[in-house]
């Protein structure tokens with residue numbers, strides 16, 4: 001395809017507004033090319049079929065893990081933020097590597113039937129969502145396809161399809177009936193603009209705070225809390241923290257809501273231990289927001305991106321709020337980890353419970369158990385559950401949650417799963433089912449080896465990264481397991497994240 005010198009105006013077509021900007025990659029090299037102190041482009045670049053600053057027509061053939069359209073120009077791959085599979089688009093190249101490059105979307109020439117107008121007015125600026133320009137049904141299809149692609153390419157597994165029944169069944173992604181307002185936690189950075197207090201989000205690829213009134217994936221009450229806290233802060237004349245100078249007080253406002261209880265927690269994260277006029281703060285929040293059950297203060301004086309400091313105090317009310325996943329009650333503190341989409345968590349862990357096929361007497365191991373969410377879910381139907389997690393505070397929370405629910409058939413231990421599971425084995429623990437829910441990097445090889453030694457009848461793998469899942473499934477399949485089925489679950493609508501629940505059954 002030939003390079004085009006101008007975009008040309010085509011009535012009725014989507015133009016640059018039609019997708020997301022390319023973030024901090026946009027214009028990296030193109031921008032420099034115009035400057036005086038430019039290094040000469042490396043020789044390999046001249047041999048590529050596309051050149052920086054030039055425009056081309058690209059066929060968009062897929063979507064990347066980051067939600068960018070995967071475009072083809074003269075056989076060369078260009079990632080195009082905002083472009084969708086099936087589209088033909090005019091793109092401008094702005095960054096090149098030897099094997100691929102990045103281009104900005106100039107104009108969509110052939111529009112995908114799956115393209116929708118993003119509902120959020122700040123979608124283009126904010127880095128939070130990546131897929132709002134794709135219909136929700138199509139998002140679910142894309143997520144399933146990403147799982148399939150990983151299983152095939154990385155796991156070298158065969159997936160059943162319309163053409164062939166042979167292979168692993170990958171179900172359609174379980175999505176939300178209403179994929180908006182699903183988050184129960186907001187962590188909002190505060191700043192100042194023209195002397196006024198602002199709170200919102202960081203502009204893509206930077207730490208510039210953009211004021212925000214609402215976030216369509218947040219629970220409404222979280223937006224309401226942030227708005228009221230802004231008003232109260234402005235009235236009391238609080239200064240926001242400034243990263244560049246390390247001065248100012250209010251850094252972040254963190255809000256948590258129990259979806260089922262309606263309880264709210266507000267955490268003021270400050271650069272210093274004294275909040276001036278603190279009683280007025282408390283009175284103001286209580287008056288404006290009667291559902292607030294807990295007001296906490298976290299102190300973070302470090303010049304860091306990490307939101308929380310080490311010290312948390314209760315300013316008013318309870319130390320925790322409560323929420324339920326299924327019938328299990330959880331206490332949520334300012335710092336404790338809790339799944340951010342409680343509706344879909346119930347769907348995901350419901351699937352894990354179904355795949356575990358418990359009848360009441362089984363011994364179950366929950367590796368990477370966090371605050372014990374899956375463990376307690378499983379304990380309702382199991383004989384004995386063993387949960388292991390590396391973060392000690394999470395295990396303390398898990399024990400409290402077991403007590404809160406009167407569950408005595410769970411045992412929690414802090415430590416690396418790959419060390420603790422072999423210890424339990426030495427102590428004679430023989431699990432019928434092992435559930436793993438590892439972080440993105442997947443399971444430790446030593447843990448997989450122990451699973452293969454223990455040979456439980458069922459392994460349930462809950463994953464937040466399809467690529468490491470595929471890698472680990474290959475190990476388990478080679479070690480004598482069959483992948484019975486895979487269910488992707490959409491925990492984070494409008495973002496590129498995809499979770500999966502996988503059932504493996506021991507051969508013979």
Ligand code: SAH
Nearest residue numbers: 368369370371373389390416417437438439
């Ligand atoms: N199942 C949990 C969360 C899983 S997230 C829930 O439903 O809430 C993955 C967890 O693995 C995190 O809590 C992380 O702290 C923990 N982790 C990371 N490496 C680990 C290891 N080597 N051994 C045990 N836990 C680990």
